Amino acid sequence: MALNIRIEKTKAPKPKPDPKTLGFGRLFSDHMFLMNYSSKEGWHDARIVPYGPLALDPSSMVFHYAQEVFEGMKTYKAKDGKILLFRPDKNISRMNRSLDRLCMPAVPEDDFMQALLELIKVEKDWIPEGDETSLYIRPFMIATDPFIGVKPSDTYLFAIILSPVGAYYPEGINPVKIYIETEYVRAVRGGLGFTKAGANYAASIKSQVKAHDLGYTQVLWLDGVERKYIDEVGTMNVFFKIDGKVITPFLEGSVLPGVTRDSVINVLRDKGYTVEERRVSVDELCEAHKNGKLEEAFGTGTAAVISPVGEINYEGSKMVINDFKIGPTAQMLYNEITGIQTGKIPDRFNWTVEVK
Numbered sequence: 001m002a003l004n005i006r007i008e009k010t011k012a013p014k015p016k017p018d019p020k021t022l023g024f025g026r027l028f029s030d031h032m033f034l035m036n037y038s039s040k041e042g043w044h045d046a047r048i049v050p051y052g053p054l055a056l057d058p059s060s061m062v063f064h065y066a067q068e069v070f071e072g073m074k075t076y077k078a079k080d081g082k083i084l085l086f087r088p089d090k091n092i093s094r095m096n097r098s099l100d101r102l103c104m105p106a107v108p109e110d111d112f113m114q115a116l117l118e119l120i121k122v123e124k125d126w127i128p129e130g131d132e133t134s135l136y137i138r139p140f141m142i143a144t145d146p147f148i149g150v151k152p153s154d155t156y157l158f159a160i161i162l163s164p165v166g167a168y169y170p171e172g173i174n175p176v177k178i179y180i181e182t183e184y185v186r187a188v189r190g191g192l193g194f195t196k197a198g199a200n201y202a203a204s205i206k207s208q209v210k211a212h213d214l215g216y217t218q219v220l221w222l223d224g225v226e227r228k229y230i231d232e233v234g235t236m237n238v239f240f241k242i243d244g245k246v247i248t249p250f251l252e253g254s255v256l257p258g259v260t261r262d263s264v265i266n267v268l269r270d271k272g273y274t275v276e277e278r279r280v281s282v283d284e285l286c287e288a289h290k291n292g293k294l295e296e297a298f299g300t301g302t303a304a305v306i307s308p309v310g311e312i313n314y315e316g317s318k319m320v321i322n323d324f325k326i327g328p329t330a331q332m333l334y335n336e337i338t339g340i341q342t343g344k345i346p347d348r349f350n351w352t353v354e355v356k
């Protein structure tokens with residue numbers, strides 16, 4: 001049965017921002033979707049209400065033990081006026097996998113999709129029109145039991161908020177500098193690495209600050225056990241083009257199964273590239289660089305899309321990649337992925353969903 005979503009419209013709509021000045025994640029639209037869960041009632045009280053502060057008990061479990069999961073996706077306005085979502089089914093199923101790992105209740109997939117579509121329809125005028133812009137969608141769930149013992153909460157709040165955005169990195173599609181972290185780790189197999197739990201990002205901030213202080217945009221994480229193999233970059237999955245082949249770390253529990261990662265693998269294979277999903281050691285990377293075989297490196301993510309990597313710092317030695325220029329593979333992928341997302345090129349993979 002379809003969700004019964006109550007809609008309460010704001011009496012004070014905000015002015016829409018100038019699409020040319022959008023950064024990432026500081027502006028929010030006029031409305032948000034909320035829905036509550038209790039173990040007795042299940043999911044109930046689905047509503048779209050004016051965007052604003054949430055009233056929460058200070059003892060709400062999320063504040064103490066970080067029982068929280070989120071997602072990130074984007075919606076675009078195509079030239080012909082169609083509103084497009086990119087692979088929302090992948091984000092919905094990933095959110096439910098993350099929720100399961102954190103002992104939180106799944107959101108039924110049809111209800112999640114209905115909530116997304118209804119909210120986007122209400123907020124369609126918030127989708128910015130302009131190159132490199134989109135309406136970023138941030139679904140999240142928090143544990144709301146007022147209790148400070150450690151256990152799964154009995155009550156939860158599921159919310160979706162929307163943010164008109166431009167490029168995630170100030171560099172845009174220009175190459176970023178990445179710092180290989182050898183002191184701290186982000187995740188270990190068996191932990192939360194494959195989930196979009198806020199806790200993963202909390203664990204990453206210390207290194208991100210260190211990297212920024214050293215003049216780097218992001219951290220490249222090594223595996224948490226041997227600190228030898230590459231996992232992912234702060235907010236992205238990572239790919240290397242070595243001697244003609246494209247290589248990305250395989251998903252072994254500590255790496256986020258990125259939707260853009262999967263899309264990139266599909267586009268590359270469709271275009272005839274050889275793609276290997278396997279362990280990549282930092283030694284292999286250094287060796288390939290030394291021999292002139294490290295042709296390109298780039299990150300992939302919903303927020304960042306495709307982000308070429310122009311320099312990697314490993315224990316103080318700097319590897320400059322492709323003369324710090326955008327490589328042809330990264331550029332092709334950027335054009336293909338954003339082209340499909342925005343309806344500029346035909347969607348031969350059936351990835352886009354029209355909001356109507």
Ligand code: COI
Nearest residue numbers: 072073235301302303304
């Ligand atoms: C995304 O790419 O959507 C993410 O969730 C990364 C985020 C931490 C900005």
